Amino acid sequence: MGRSGPCPGRMAFVRWSTRLSVAFTKEESAETASETLLPDRPVSPHPNLVTAAGLQALERHLGEARAAYEAAQQIEDVNEKRRQSAVPLRDFRYFTERVRTAQLVPDPASAERVAFGSTVTFNRTDGRVQTYRIVGEDEADPKQGSISFVSPVARLLMGKAVGDVVGAGSQELEIVGIA
Numbered sequence: 001m002g003r004s005g006p007c008p009g010r011m012a013f014v015r016w017s018t019r020l021s022v023a024f025t026k027e028e029s030a031e032t033a034s035e036t037l038l039p040d041r042p043v044s045p046h047p048n049l050v051t052a053a054g055l056q057a058l059e060r061h062l063g064e065a066r067a068a069y070e071a072a073q074q075i076e077d078v079n080e081k082r083r084q085s086a087v088p089l090r091d092f093r094y095f096t097e098r099v100r101t102a103q104l105v106p107d108p109a110s111a112e113r114v115a116f117g118s119t120v121t122f123n124r125t126d127g128r129v130q131t132y133r134i135v136g137e138d139e140a141d142p143k144q145g146s147i148s149f150v151s152p153v154a155r156l157l158m159g160k161a162v163g164d165v166v167g168a169g170s171q172e173l174e175i176v177g178i179a
Helices: 007-023 028-035 053-070 078-103 152-157
Strands: 119-124 130-136 147-148 165-168 171-178
Touching: 053 078, 130 152, 147 152, 152 165, 152 171
Parallel strands: 130 147
Antiparallel strands: 119 130, 119 171, 165 171
């Protein structure tokens, strides 16, 4: 005698086994899983221009991320392994992409005009004198004297010469040196 449709006993088993599978996981597993699913670091839509030092820094960060991920893989506790692997894995994906897309720009051949890689000194109308090197996005660190080529100030300065004045909001910047 044939029967159509699902077996009532099978459906009860599926409901029971679904509930059962949760019972056999650690309570923190769901929490750990959400901690380990980190979103990718955002990648800029701009060309990935880098100086020689910037490319070396990207490669160093890639190596550090790889080493941190490999160290995390040695952890025996599955949940802790996931936690410790999350950031290095995300960083590894990011730096792999940044190294892959890096466009090495040689140092400027001339100091007559501000270009990628130039160090430019300018006076602000408020009396401050600032010096920045124009570099790639990943190597920019204004506190250390470098700004990204896509920053508003760098965009204003690119192509300008000593003595040129550019407006930056309510400030004017006068270029006093290019190296």
